[in-house]
Amino acid sequence: MSAAPPLRRRSARRADRASTSALLIGAGLLDLLFLIAAITAWPIYQTPAFVVVVVVALAAAHVIAAAGLRWRWSGWWVALATIGVYVLVGTPLAAPTLVAGGLDQILLALRGVVTAPVTGWKDLLTLELPLGSYQTILAPAFLLWLAVPTAALSLAWRTRRLWVLAPALGLALTAFGVVFGAPSVSPPVRWGPITVTGAREMAAGAAALLVALGFLVWRTMYERRRALRAAEAATGVRTTSRTTSATLGRVGISIGMVVAAVAVGTVAAPWALAGAPRQVLRSEIDPRLEIQQSLSPLAEYRSFFSDDVVDEVLFTVSGGGERVRVATLSFYDGRLARVLDPAAAPGDQSTAFVRVPSALAAPSGTRPESAQITIGGYRGIWMPTVDALTAVQFRGPNASSLADGFFYSASAQMAVQLGDPGLGSGSAYRQDAAVPTRLPAVADLVPGGSSPRFAPETVPESLQEWMRMQEAPAGGQGLQLLIDRLRARGYLSHALTVDQSAPPRWQADLGDYTFAPSRAGHSTDRIDALFSALVQRQNEVGGDEDARLVAAVGDDEQFSVAAAMIADQLGFAVRIVVGARLSGEDLPACEDGCRGGDVSAWIEVQDVSGVWVPIDVTPQWTAGMSPDDLQNRDPEVPTEVHEQDAEQVLPGEADPADAGDSPEDPGEETTDWSGLWSALRIGGISVLALLILIGPFLLVLIAKAVRRRSRRSAPAAVDRVTGGWDEYVDAAIDSGLPAPRTHTRQELATLHAASAPGSRATTLASWADRSVFDVAPPSAEDSERFWQIVEEERARLIADRGFWARLRARLSLRSLLRRPARTDRAAAPDRSEPRRRTA
Template identity: 30%
Template sequence: MTSPPTGQPTRLPPTGPPAAPPSRAASRSGPVMIVPSRRRGHGVLPQWWLVLLDAVLVVGLGVLCSWPLGQVYTGRRWLLAVVVGLVLGVAVAWIGARWRWGPWLTALGVVVAYLAIGSAVAVPGRARNGLVPTADSLRDLVIGLVHSWRESLTLPVPLGETGVVLIVPFVTGLVGGLVAAVLLWRSRYPGLAGVVLALVLVLSAAFGDVSAPAALTRGLVVTLVAIVWLRWRSLRHVRARWGRRVLATLVVVGVAGGAAIGLGAMADPNANRVVLRDHVDPPFDPHDYPSPLAKFRAYKKEPLRTETSLFSVDGIESGTLVRLAVMDTYDGIVWNVSGGPDAVHDSGTFRRLRNDPDANAKATVRGEITVTGYTGVWVPSVGETLAMTPIKDGRADGEAAGELVINRETGTIAQIGGVEPGTTFEVEAVTPVPLVEEEISLLQGDASVTLPAPAVVPEELVDRVQRWQVEDGFNGGSGGLLAQFLRDAFREHGFYTDGIDDDVPAGHGASRLAELSKTPTPVGNAEQYAAAMALIGQRMGLPIRVVMGFKVPPGGGDVRGENVTAWTEVKLAGAGWVPFDPTPPEDQKLRKPNDTPDEDPQPQVLQPPRVPGEPKEASDNLQQGDGKRKELDVLAVLGTILGVVLDVAKVALLLSPLWGVLLFKFLRRRRRRRVSDATLRLTGAWHELADRVRDLGVRPAPGATRRESAYAVAERYPQDSAVTVVALAHTADRHVYGDGEPSIDEASAYWADVETALRRIRRSTPWWRRLRARFSLASVPWRAGVERVRSATGRRVRRAGRWLAGLGPVVRARSAVRSAGDRIGGLFRR
């Protein structure tokens, strides 16, 4: 037996299980065990024309499914975000399928694409020139992944194009397009792509608005196209009569659509779609603020009465009613603004103010309202507001414009956080054409309006109105005729007082209105008369509400507290909300008899206590916008604590060294797979396999050969995986110790066989062990790295010590020279 030539490795005879058929990695003959060759199947891209068709349909159907999001955004930038997200997700899925990326590498590609493109699409205001990512834009993209979903639900709609709210449509399109394309091209169940698109539709509808035009038509189109496309795609190699199949699908979808239309027609016409934003607390709830009418008496006192200018008007005619707030809910204590989370549909809700693009052509009033001394959340407005632009320091204030909300049903406008003095509001509005008395008397009340019933109606008020009906000979009526009767009755039988000089109680609670009604001579101001007329009007079936505001003084200019007033509005069929002022003229005051001394004084009688629950008179320093005091909410505190814990956990997760472990393993695998030498590339594949199974818990003996390591794997995993790993060990030994060098193609094929073996091993491993293996340090030579760092640090410390020791003579010489100089200087001083 001759020995091999010097310098040639010894060829070891194969051991272990019998040989299997050769694979592409075995280019030379020999009795070795190898894995079967890769077959064309799942994970391999189909023909280019089918890939293109899939991509077009995923993007098109994804846009249709995301269309409900358009109801909560202004402009069309949300559509750009959805389209770019879908295209980007499909592109990453195609690249991953083309280069056979794993799930982790695909996820990394999505993150990179999100950060690279998201700045220009989702947060262009933070990017340089609207395109190039910056540190601020990247920070918004990372934080916005969590906060954008909450803000899109809590901010008033329609949402603008600033902040992080555009991340929602961008991420929806990105993730939806990626998952749908991956299922189409890399899974055994491509039909699940339709389920993904359906989930995109559900998510978009949940984050949308209560209104969704053509929702049924859009859903039928998506269903029809998706069914035909996915069915044809799965059976495209089968010869069938596709015309008949498509026709049958059209019939089925048409019948389903007809049934849906019929059920929709039978449903409650006043019902609305249920969306997520209906179940979260909105950022602006009018019930968090005092009733505007509660401050009525404070405006009548100094300094707000004549000394302080609340706001000034320009371009608005004298006598125009400037609305501050509309109140249609009475709880027995105050009239208040509705539109909160529990408001009825006819009261509307507060949504972000969106300026009408045709406001310039429609507006009949164009003016400016400049806030000076007024404070509060309610913004003065006129008529039906078409557009309102805040101006600060001579230019439009975009931040303030984003905080303007409006209740379109009542016309009330508010600014979140309160108006800021010095702000000028450019107003474009439409004022209704005034009606004459004869026209009003012929109109009926709008029966379609449903307002919340008042909580309390004083019996004294009901009795007084019934006596007025008898005295004035009112034979009944509704609508405009009833509103005119109530207005005239209060004006004729009542007397006016501002309550400042006279000892007349303030407020408009149930007890105050009862006192107003039971006296033979009712005395009050616009606060009491408007509240009383609206209360009895709702009791008698009128669609009526209270409005508080100011009347522009003659000559315009500054509006002060003396110009405050309140009136009622009644919804009449064909005419809208018509104003009625039931307050008597200011000169119609009650004359008091001359005071005469009482020669027989009566003992003082203790007065009964005041009815609890009456609102106290608003003080001069009352600032509307101060939220009402709330009790401690245990759930809110626990939610805050949980939020802090989650924030800390997120920071800890981002700063965790485990990400360094993942990065090290990724770079190690990448370096092994891209080495230029074919032999090193092939042995690197075996080292990758050995490291991966070591992370999974396989511990071969120290110094074990490839075959011994393979048999250690065979003891842990099923027979098919064991045979594959043993065959790979034989193949690696044959290429390393055999004659010649392997080619690059053979090394690449060996890498593919290693990945196949790893996939089989992972399938037979519990999910929790696979997750733990991702972050395992078993294959990371951290001990050797620590030892190298410690050795290098020791060498540097020793080198620094020697350098410092070498400085000793120099330091001593400098000290001697300094001492000699001191001695010489001392001689001269002597």
């Protein structure tokens, strides 16, 4: 038997490459599919930076795929090159705004790019569209348009069967624009009597399917022609080709079927999906986060008038606008005025807070203004803003964390700051705003509805009775009259009890003021008590002289809810706003900074035209209440007060939810773990990024080590010997030698030894065959000596190679993915009839 010729390594035994023209045609069709996917994703970003990202990513993908084809890279090396290009090129390309900053911003950009495969989806779904080039928001797009084309081109150029997956990857990339896009489709297109809903999405989907189908048809025909040429070369028999008429007939039938399918889909899809909401991932994400868990801003109103806060500068505002808004409360459930609708379903976008990546469109009828806001002693998630926000730019050392935690509701025109650590002393930001050019007078307002929106059980009967007693007209004139009378017949008070020997600062600021007690809270019960007092006083005194009808005691917390109920009863859409006035004469306004005593609450009423008009509701404090009426004011629960140890106690009927946050015990010391938590979080992110990069390689090494250990520690000595042979074969395969097919051990060892002089493969094969087929099983010493030779052979296979070649052999998946030949074990009960052992 003649010696078999030396075998080349498997990397050199690939099938003949396709022609250059075939490679270019296949790449062109796939590139067209990738560009269609970019067009579908354009509405997500809408920035030239996205075009640059796509172009550079596609170019890099072609270079990596071509290099893998030229130098026969394994899948691991192609993946490693892709990861390297993603990190090195993606950092300046996908985070241009951060790289333009200092070293700390560059490190932040690098961290964002590395963690984007895990955390990037959150930014994609919580930012308001379009995303622009906000921070590292382009990193997921760069990763997709780099990794998917690299994989698709590698499959199309280098595989004989798996090329069918290449167009599937392109179609998956097209789905990115749909899954992460807006929850609404593009405007309908009308063509005579035909209306096509979502024409842009339909055109992109149809184009992608046609291109994918075209690639499959072309590649199938190309592979058929290659097979026919190979058969002709092997047999010398020429095959006959189809006639021109037959070819044209097949092509015509195929085109007709495709056109008919597209036409039917164009007509049937809009009809079948009419009225159905578009379900995308963005529809299921609710970024309200901590808002629902936070106490109502109106419930904390009185905390701004404590002696340690009333004169403290909370924030300063430099620039346009007449009011600064802290929170907008558009919902009332009878207990609290709330920012979010408690009855709204999760993911409801009508009151959603979203992140603003670049800028928002200014409403009509507004003029641009800008304001510089600097935080002083203010704390909380409710972020001060001026009018309708169009853009915001944070400044200072914590600008990045503030930008990450910034959420905005355009419908409520309010912002929240959920960053860590959030707003603090020295935090600053520049806000671009849209200020209304003209607001109509309250008397000229026209309600947009005819029925109240508040739940009937939340509106006390005393309010409706008081409104009937005023005999006010409808519309804006009635609203103006009722609000004026409510303020004139109310009396300002921020506390239930005070020490008259040392009155609080807010009382001293009011000048000649006579204190009247009023309890906090704005529940339906509290508002009922307010209007019951007004009704009782008017019934007792009569007439319409406001100075004699003063009976309702409270502050903006109660009067804003009362005024909102009045506006709602008249058919107006209404909301409550907590903030401060930047200018004014009769009411407190910010001077040299907004202090605690400048905080106010007012209502905003929507005209039928859609514009929101602010209305002040602060009660007067100059016309005092009569002595008889003071004796009947809050508290209604008898309370004995001692000046030395007096403390505020809520009445028995007060709703606990109306109270603000209870102050912490000053004597109780708590450990601040924020620094440790930040360090652990940064360390965890770093470890996660490291695991993402090297985790797959570690898994390969661990899997091979476990496999080797299980083979060497098999219970039977013959199993340890055959396992050692398998270990040698796997090492040879990973180093590039061919895998066994129908070869016996001796045949495979002879071929390996011929291609690698000095190999002891034949010794291992003879020993393994003797262990399997001999009558007597091998001893433990034999198996141990056999494994020593295996280890020496494993080291010899890669000894003459460079570092990267050795690393590639250790990380190769070829031995893990091969199908091992069927083996016979020495544990067979009858060893007298040995069978031929194959490798």
